[in-house]
Each structure stands twice: as C-alpha cells, then as structure tokens.
Amino acid sequence: xxxxxxxxxxxxxxxxxxxxxxxxxxxxxxxxxxxxxxxxxxxxxxxxxxxxxxxxxxxxxxxxxxxxxxxxxxxxxxxxxxxxxxxxxxxxxxxxxxxxxxxxxxxxxxxxxxxxxxxxxxxxxxxxxxxxxxxxxxxxxxxxxxxxxxxxxxxxxxxxxxxxxxxxxxxxxxxxxxxxxxxxxxxxxxxxxxxxxxxxxxxxxxxxx
Amino acid sequence: xxxxxxxxxxxxxxxxxxxxxxxxxxxxxxxxxxxxxxxxxxxxxxxxxxxxxxxxxxxxxxxxxxxxxxxxxxxxxxxxxxxxxxxxxxxxxxxxxxxxxxxxxxxxxxxxxxxxxxxxxxxxxxxxxxxxxxxxxxxxxxxxxxxxxxxxxxxxxxxxxxxxxxxxxxxxxxxxxxxxxxxxxxxxxxxxxxxxxxxxxxxxxxxxxxxxxxxxxxxxxxxxxxxxxxxxxxxxxxxxxxxxxxxxxxxxxxxxxxxxxxxxxxxxxxxxxxxxxxxxxxxxxxxxxxxxxxxxxxxxxxxxxxxxxxxx
Numbered sequence: 001x002x003x004x005x006x007x008x009x010x011x012x013x014x015x016x017x018x019x020x021x022x023x024x025x026x027x028x029x030x031x032x033x034x035x036x037x038x039x040x041x042x043x044x045x046x047x048x049x050x051x052x053x054x055x056x057x058x059x060x061x062x063x064x065x066x067x068x069x070x071x072x073x074x075x076x077x078x079x080x081x082x083x084x085x086x087x088x089x090x091x092x093x094x095x096x097x098x099x100x101x102x103x104x105x106x107x108x109x110x111x112x113x114x115x116x117x118x119x120x121x122x123x124x125x126x127x128x129x130x131x132x133x134x135x136x137x138x139x140x141x142x143x144x145x146x147x148x149x150x151x152x153x154x155x156x157x158x159x160x161x162x163x164x165x166x167x168x169x170x171x172x173x174x175x176x177x178x179x180x181x182x183x184x185x186x187x188x189x190x191x192x193x194x195x196x197x198x199x200x201x202x203x204x205x206x207x208x209x
Numbered sequence: 210x211x212x213x214x215x216x217x218x219x220x221x222x223x224x225x226x227x228x229x230x231x232x233x234x235x236x237x238x239x240x241x242x243x244x245x246x247x248x249x250x251x252x253x254x255x256x257x258x259x260x261x262x263x264x265x266x267x268x269x270x271x272x273x274x275x276x277x278x279x280x281x282x283x284x285x286x287x288x289x290x291x292x293x294x295x296x297x298x299x300x301x302x303x304x305x306x307x308x309x310x311x312x313x314x315x316x317x318x319x320x321x322x323x324x325x326x327x328x329x330x331x332x333x334x335x336x337x338x339x340x341x342x343x344x345x346x347x348x349x350x351x352x353x354x355x356x357x358x359x360x361x362x363x364x365x366x367x368x369x370x371x372x373x374x375x376x377x378x379x380x381x382x383x384x385x386x387x388x389x390x391x392x393x394x395x396x397x398x399x400x401x402x403x404x405x406x407x408x409x410x411x412x413x414x415x416x417x418x419x420x421x422x423x424x425x426x427x428x429x430x431x432x433x434x435x436x437x438x439x440x441x442x443x444x445x446x447x448x449x450x451x452x453x454x455x456x457x458x459x460x461x462x463x464x465x466x467x468x469x470x471x472x473x474x475x476x477x478x479x480x481x482x483x484x485x486x487x488x489x490x491x492x493x494x495x496x497x498x499x500x501x502x503x504x505x506x507x508x509x510x511x512x513x514x515x516x517x518x519x520x521x
Contacts, residue, residue, distance in 0.1 A: 080343075080346040080354070081346070081348075081354075082346060082348070082352070082353045082354040083348035084346040084347060084348060085311070085347075085348065086309075086310070086311035086313075086314035086315075086347060087311045088346075089343050089344075089346055089347060090310065090311055092343075093343055136414070136415075137415075140413075140415065143410070144338065159308055159309050159341055160307045160308050162338050162339055163338050163339070163340075163373055164338070165338055165372060165373050165374075165401055165413065165416070166373065166374050166375075166376075167415040167416075168375035168376070168380075168415055168416055168418070168419040168420075169415050169418055169419065170415075171374070171375065171376045171377070172376075172377055172380075172419070176376065176377055176378070177376075179378065182374060195342040196342065196343065198341065
C-alpha cells in the first residue's frame with residue numbers, strides 16, 4: 001500500500017518529479033555530494049515486487065550464462081589490439097559471430113526474454129513514460145530507420161542499418177546488462193544484441209507501448 | 210577583440226559578427242549563396258590567433274559517406290591547416306555510413322583524409338547511430354578500444370561519450386572521471402545534440418536530462434555534437450557552450466528551424482567544419498564552409514575562470 005502511494009505521488013508530479021527521480025537514480029552511481037543533493041528532494045525509486053525481482057534475477061542469470069559462453073569463445077580468438085586494421089576487425093567479428101552462432105544453434109525467441117521478464121520490461125516502460133513523455137519516446141525510437149531489419153534469433157543485425165539511440169533515462173531503469181550486451185529497439189520491438197558480433201541473442205515484441 | 214574583428218573580415222562583412230564572449234545577438238541563419246568562396250590557401254581568412262602553446266584542433270561530424278562533397282570539404286581542411294596547424298581532429302560520429310567492410314574504412318575515411326593522415330594529424334572518434342561498436346579498435350580512430358574515453362591535450366580534457374548507449378556504467382565513469390579532473394578546460398563530444406533546432410531530429414532531451422546535471426556539477430565548458438547535418442551554435446544553456454557540427458559528409462539544407470530560440474548562429478546552406486584553438490582562458494572558434502568561407506567565428510571565455518574572478 002505504502003509503495004502504491006509513493007508511486008502515485010511521484011507520477012502525479014509529472015515531468016518535474018520524474019526528472020528528480022532520474023537524478024536520484026543517478027546519484028546512486030554519482031559522487032556522494034551529488035547524491036546528498038538529490039536525496040533531500042525525492043521519493044525513493046519504486047522497488048520491485050518479489051515476483052518481479054525474481055524474474056529480473058533469472059533474466060540476468062541467463063544473460064551471464066550467455067556472456068560466459070561467448071567470452072569462452074572470444075578468448076580463444078586472436079585479440080584485437082587498439083591499433084587494429086579494418087581487416088583484423090572484420091576477421092575477428094566474423095569468427096566470433098560464426099562460433100557463437102554455432103554454439104547456440106537451435107536458440108529460440110523467448111529464451112532470454114521469458115514472458116515474466118518481458119512483462120516486467122513492458123510494464124516498466126509503460127509506467128515510466130506517460131503522456132507527452134511516451135509520445136516523445138515513441139517519436140525518438142520510431143524515427144530511426146530500422147525498416148527491413150529482420151528480427152531473427154542467432155542472426156546478425158544488419159550493419160548498414162541505423163542503431164536507435166537508447167533513451168538513457170530508460171536504460172537507468174532496465175536491468176543492467178554486462179558490457180557485451182545491448183538492448184536495442186527495432187521499431188516497437190526490443191532486441192538483445194551482442195555488441196561485438198551484432199548477433200541478435202533474443203527479442204521481444206511490442207516493448208514500446 | 211579588435212584584432213579578431215579585423216582578421217574575421219568575411220564574417221564581419223557578411224554577418225556583422227565580431228567575436229565576443231557576450232552572446233547578445235539574435236538568431237542568424239545563413240545560406241551558402243551569400244558567401245564568397247576562398248579559392249586557395251593564400252586567400253584563407255583566419256580569425257584564430259595561432260598562439261604559441263595553444264591547443265589547436267578541428268571538429269567535424271557525420272562524415273563517412275565517401276562522396277565527392279566529403280572530399281571537397283576535406284580539401285578545404287587541408288588548405289586551412291597550412292595557415293592553422295591543428296594537431297588533431299574530433300570526429301563526432303557517423304564515421305562510416307552503410308556497410309563497414311575494410312574497403313569502406315578506406316573509401317569513407319582513409320582516402321578522404323589522406324593528406325591529413327600523412328601529416329600525422331590524429332583523429333579521435335566518437336560513435337554515431339550509424340557506427341558499429343568495433344570501430345573502437347580501429348587504430349586510426351584512436352579510441353583505445355573504448356566506446357567512451359578521456360583525452361588530455363595541454364590544459365584541455367576531452368571527454369568522448371557514446372550517446373547511443375548512455376547506461377549506468379558510462380554515467381558512473383563520467384562522474385568518476387570528472388570528479389577528479391582539475392583541467393582548466395573540460396570539453397565533451399558525442400553524437401546526439403542535447404540542444405538542437407533541427408527539424409528532422411531536434412534536441413536529444415532524454416540524453417540531456419542525464420548528462421547536463423553532471424556537466425554543470427563538474428564545470429564542463431563546451432559540448433560538441435553532430436547528428437544534425439548542419440552547423441549550429443546554441444545560445445549558452447546554463448552557462449555551457451553547445452555546438453553542432455554535423456555537416457562533414459551530408460547536408461540537410463534548410464533544416465534549421467527559423468526563429469528557434471536556441472540558435473545563436475546557424476548555417477545549413479553547405480557542408481562545414483570547425484577550427485578551434487584554446488589559448489589560456491579563451492576558446493577561439495571559426496567555422497568554415499565547403500566553399501572555404503567563414504560562416505561563424507568568435508571567442509569564448511572560460512566560464513569557471515570568469516566566475517572565479519567575479520567572485521574575487
């Protein structure tokens with residue numbers, strides 16, 4: 001009940017309160033002085049229910065398992081230096097793509113974004129972006145040219161297609177991914193993409209309300 | 210100031226701009242047709258002081274097309290280097306449009322900037338929405354294998370950010386690095402503009418909501434972004450100088466919204482780049498079009514120094 005009231009209070013204030021909420025979340029990772037400044041004016045960020053927390057934990061466990069698999073593969077490949085040539089980059093990318101793809105043969109949609117975590121992500125976006133903010137979110141996401149991007153698990157995101165700028169305020173609210181993986185909007189859908197080889201690890205439909 | 214006005218002859222004649230730390234002028238959008246071209250190096254009109262020990266660099270974004278127009282602009286950069294020996298270039302993202310095969314690195318970057326690369330000019334890139342993450346390993350982009358990084362040049366600390374994916378990890382890094390940074394100048398560069406008068410994209414307000422409080426807290430002086438295919442100097446926002454220089458390979462003519470309250474000066478009539486010089490407490494800038502004309506120029510004071518002396 002208390003949590004409900006807190007949430008309502010925060011959202012009833014609209015954009016101003018949401019901005020402070022974001023600042024408060026930033027303060028968790030920012031310098032102490034910054035945190036102190038924000039703490040005096042904001043309600044605490046909404047906590048997850050036990051069910052939601054369980055779904056997020058399980059999702060992150062699956063993500064970690066994927067990362068362990070791909071790291072094991074990448075560690076056996078020649079390392080890319082910071083002075084790599086385009087040929088070396090391409091060779092590394094292709095080798096990593098082929099080997100990870102082979103290791104994940106038979107991977108299917110929904111194995112990472114299981115229904116419970118997909119529901120959590122959809123509801124997070126719905127709750128956090130309302131009214132004008134939701135309109136702006138849709139505009140910024142749908143502005144990117146991702147037409148023709150085929151969402152298929154274990155296939156690559158086409159390199160000649162635009163990448164949607166992920167709204168930072170949303171990234172702060174979604175489960176934090178390891179650096180090897182990215183959330184990426186493709187139209188209204190959301191993909192989980194490996195940043196090194198551009199493989200689509202999984203995707204969920206209708207993430208964007 | 211007087212010297213600047215004299216040397217910025219083209220800018221003064223066409224726009225009445227004399228270079229000032231005080232942005233009291235109204236909006237000024239210009240088109241290419243009104244500008245007299247400079248034909249060769251001898252006619253380069255330089256409004257930058259070229260002081261000994263200063264930090265000199267070039268800023269350009271949205272370059273990676275491999276078109277004749279990109280090459281023409283690169284030729285103008287080379288001509289200006291004879292008069293203004295800049296040491297490095299900040300690339301503001303969309304370094305390679307379309308495919309990113311080895312051949313693309315050559316035709317959309319190496320061939321185009323061949324003369325600058327041969328002169329040992331270093332390019333420091335940021336990632337745009339058309340760039341793959343693995344560009345960070347490409348030696349000639351000097352990203353050190355990182356999507357975001359810090360670069361020190363003399364008294365200036367440069368912060369390259371990845372605005373495609375500003376997650377908690379990057380926000381924490383930015384906070385941590387800025388918190389311990391005692392540089393006299395702090396400059397951030399990334400792809401998506403926090404403020405923009407562009408009709409196609411406009412301001413990246415979501416990004417701004419996250420980064421601007423950090424910039425303010427730690428005294429970032431100036432921000433350079435691309436994404437919009439034009440040049441725009443934004444009226445200082447909360448004391449920070451914001452620039453857009455995203456017409457290095459593509460142009461979106463007429464895209465700057467007329468009457469935008471954000472615009473201090475804008476140019477969407479041709480492709481362009483910026484020349485910059487940090488000398489002591491001053492940041493000098495000059496914007497050059499593909500025709501070789503100056504479309505904007507000025508000098509900005511270090512805001513932190515200004516407030517310190519005001520406090521004393």
